[in-house]
Amino acid sequence: MVTPISISLKSLGLMAVGDANPVLGSMAVDSREVRPGCLFCAMPGSNIHGATFVKAALAKGAAAILTDPEGALIAAEALRDGNAALVVSETPRETMARTAALFFGAQPKTMIAVTGTNGKTSVSTFVRQIWNELDIEAVNLGTTGVEGSWAAPLNHTTPEPITLHRTLKQAAFEGITHAAMEASSHGLDQRRLDGVVLKAAGFTNFTQDHLDYHETFGAYFDAKAGLFARVLPEDGTAVINMDDAHGVDMVAIATVRGQGLITVGRTSADLQLVAQRMDATGQDLRFSYLGKTYQTRLNLLGAFQADNVMLAAALVIACGAKPDHVFDTLEHLTTVRGRMQLAATRANGAAVFVDYAHTPDAVSTALSAMRPHVMGRLVAIVGAGGDRDAGKRPLMGRAAAENSDVVFVTDDNPRSEDPALIRAAVMEGCPEATEVGDRAEAILRAIDTLGPGDALLIAGKGHESGQIVGDDVLPFDDAEQASVAVAALEGRLA
Numbered sequence: 001m002v003t004p005i006s007i008s009l010k011s012l013g014l015m016a017v018g019d020a021n022p023v024l025g026s027m028a029v030d031s032r033e034v035r036p037g038c039l040f041c042a043m044p045g046s047n048i049h050g051a052t053f054v055k056a057a058l059a060k061g062a063a064a065i066l067t068d069p070e071g072a073l074i075a076a077e078a079l080r081d082g083n084a085a086l087v088v089s090e091t092p093r094e095t096m097a098r099t100a101a102l103f104f105g106a107q108p109k110t111m112i113a114v115t116g117t118n119g120k121t122s123v124s125t126f127v128r129q130i131w132n133e134l135d136i137e138a139v140n141l142g143t144t145g146v147e148g149s150w151a152a153p154l155n156h157t158t159p160e161p162i163t164l165h166r167t168l169k170q171a172a173f174e175g176i177t178h179a180a181m182e183a184s185s186h187g188l189d190q191r192r193l194d195g196v197v198l199k200a201a202g203f204t205n206f207t208q209d210h211l212d213y214h215e216t217f218g219a220y221f222d223a224k225a226g227l228f229a230r231v232l233p234e235d236g237t238a239v240i241n242m243d244d245a246h247g248v249d250m251v252a253i254a255t256v257r258g259q260g261l262i263t264v265g266r267t268s269a270d271l272q273l274v275a276q277r278m279d280a281t282g283q284d285l286r287f288s289y290l291g292k293t294y295q296t297r298l299n300l301l302g303a304f305q306a307d308n309v310m311l312a313a314a315l316v317i318a319c320g321a322k323p324d325h326v327f328d329t330l331e332h333l334t335t336v337r338g339r340m341q342l343a344a345t346r347a348n349g350a351a352v353f354v355d356y357a358h359t360p361d362a363v364s365t366a367l368s369a370m371r372p373h374v375m376g377r378l379v380a381i382v383g384a385g386g387d388r389d390a391g392k393r394p395l396m397g398r399a400a401a402e403n404s405d406v407v408f409v410t411d412d413n414p415r416s417e418d419p420a421l422i423r424a425a426v427m428e429g430c431p432e433a434t435e436v437g438d439r440a441e442a443i444l445r446a447i448d449t450l451g452p453g454d455a456l457l458i459a460g461k462g463h464e465s466g467q468i469v470g471d472d473v474l475p476f477d478d479a480e481q482a483s484v485a486v487a488a489l490e491g492r493l494a
């Protein structure tokens with residue numbers, strides 16, 4: 001077991017009002033998790049200020065409060081009555097992140113992070129798989145939890161700093177020397193990564209998502225750019241996909257910061273994908289690295305996965321591995337759970353794929369990756385999440401209509417919203433689609449339409465194991481539902 005922590009406020013570089021210096025044994029950003037001797041981080045929130053909960057935190061034995069000037073005012077009365085230390089920071093989330101890094105005090109010694117609208121999970125998983133192939137104890141951390149040489153669940157793509165550094169410390173304790181993490185735009189905006197020490201950082205692409213949170217494309221881009229502008233140190237290496245129009249902007253930031261740089265892309269890049277030949281079970285690639293040409297076979301479906309693999313290979317090289325050794329591992333990479341995953345096949349040969357496409361660009365990318373392999377009709381199931389960027393809904397419907405022959409619109413995590421209204425917004429982009437609210441029924445009906453040579457893409461939920469309706473998470477797994485539907489239709493179920 002990791003040894004319990006006991007550290008004074010001043011040893012963490014924090015100065016309290018009145019010079020108090022309590023000894024701390026834990027940190028929490030949620031008052032409900034406070035224990036005696038805890039540093040409660042009372043952060044400004046999108047719904048309410050965390051300082052509202054200082055009284056509750058003190059009742060549970062918080063020894064110190066970290067907040068911003070507004071929080072100090074909100075908590076003034078509660079603090080007057082207690083004897084906890086108060087630390088006030090103008091940049092409370094950054095201070096919390098740096099404090100969490102010092103408090104937990106250990107991370108795998110080699111770490112990379114990946115940002116971009118689509119491909120973060122895929123790239124970080126491939127980085128981890130390459131490291132594992134090189135006999136390195138490694139994990140990837142993100143939307144699918146902690147995976148690899150050690151496993152643990154996570155609730156966020158980029159966890160808040162206390163959970164993040166507790167996890168990194170535990171990983172280091174488990175003997176993990178290398179970690180590849182996802183840097184979500186929320187995570188970057190909320191400074192969740194600010195205490196992490198990175199050797200390299202990667203950029204995949206930039207398209208529409210999360211405008212509910214960031215409001216403008218400019219703010220969304222600035223959040224992502226923060227990985228290079230702020231988190232990656234000067235002696236780190238930026239690994240940039242130049243096929244995306246925003247690649248040049250990331251290169252400009254890396255250049256100003258004096259970071260190392262590896263460019264990746266299909267035209268004129270350090271690591272360049274020169275040729276790609278797809279078939280039913282994978283793809284053959286020819287690529288060059290600094291003038292030398294290589295060839296490999298990927299047992300992965302989806303043309304876009306080659307771009308993700310190139311970025312992953314460059315990230316591993318940026319961390320010091322020999323390029324030839326890295327390229328030798330690529331033929332062993334395996335499908336990332338829920339990303340272009342073959343979930344079921346009908347007796348007539350029609351294939352059913354599950355994919356985590358939940359942005360307009362990802363829906364187009366995933367469907368167009370399938371198109372060359374489909375002799376018959378390409379069928380798509382699409383839906384959009386509730387409490388998420390409403391502007392992307394009709395665009396996702398349109399992307400499905402433009403890149404497939406038949407579209408079913410269904411529910412995907414309605415959360416607090418009315419599912420019928422979400423479906424109506426998606427239908428605006430694909431008015432010819434068939435609307436089936438119940439996702440299991442949509443899957444069954446779509447699979448029922450598949451003839452020989454047809455294929456179905458079930459987009460949106462990928463690896464997810466639940467459908468979020470209101471505050472409930474109902475068990476739901478697209479791949480499992482696809483198998484059940486095929487079995488039912490083929491008469492294999494009673």
Ligand SMILES: CC(=O)N[C@H]1[C@@H](OP(=O)(O)OP(=O)(O)OC[C@H]2O[C@@H](n3ccc(=O)[nH]c3=O)[C@H](O)[C@@H]2O)O[C@H](CO)[C@@H](O)[C@@H]1O[C@H](C)C(=O)N[C@@H](C)C(=O)N[C@H](CCC(=O)O)C(=O)O
Pocket residue numbers: 029030031032042043044045046047048049050051053155156157158159160184185186187213
């Ligand atoms: C929109 C968003 O990112 N919100 C995050 C933010 O919470 P918030 O500002 O909304 O919090 P709030 O509800 O206003 O409460 C204010 C503060 O009071 C605290 N509190 C609240 C209640 C209580 O009883 N006691 C208490 O102390 C809360 O912990 C919070 O710190 O700060 C919290 C603590 O750090 C996060 O848990 C929370 O993530 C929420 C749960 C969330 O769903 N975030 C999603 C959108 C997210 O981050 N997604 C990205 C992935 C995106 C992608 O690429 O697809 C991710 O990295 O996972």
Ligand SMILES: Nc1ncnc2c1ncn2[C@@H]1O[C@H](COP(=O)(O)OP(=O)(O)OP(=O)(O)O)[C@@H](O)[C@H]1O
Pocket residue numbers: 116117118119120121122123143157182184204205304305307308338339340355356357358361362363365366462
């Ligand atoms: N390089 C890429 N370019 C375009 N689309 C991609 C790319 N890589 C993956 N996608 C699409 O995006 C979907 C999600 O992929 P992945 O989970 O790797 O991205 P992500 O950025 O981690 O997403 P999130 O953080 O929201 O979980 C895939 O299922 C696929 O449809």
Ligand SMILES: N[C@H](CCC[C@H](N)C(=O)O)C(=O)O
Pocket residue numbers: 143157358384385386388412413460461464
């Ligand atoms: N990390 C993404 C995942 C979305 C997946 C999709 N199934 C949805 O619920 O919209 C988000 O929270 O926006």
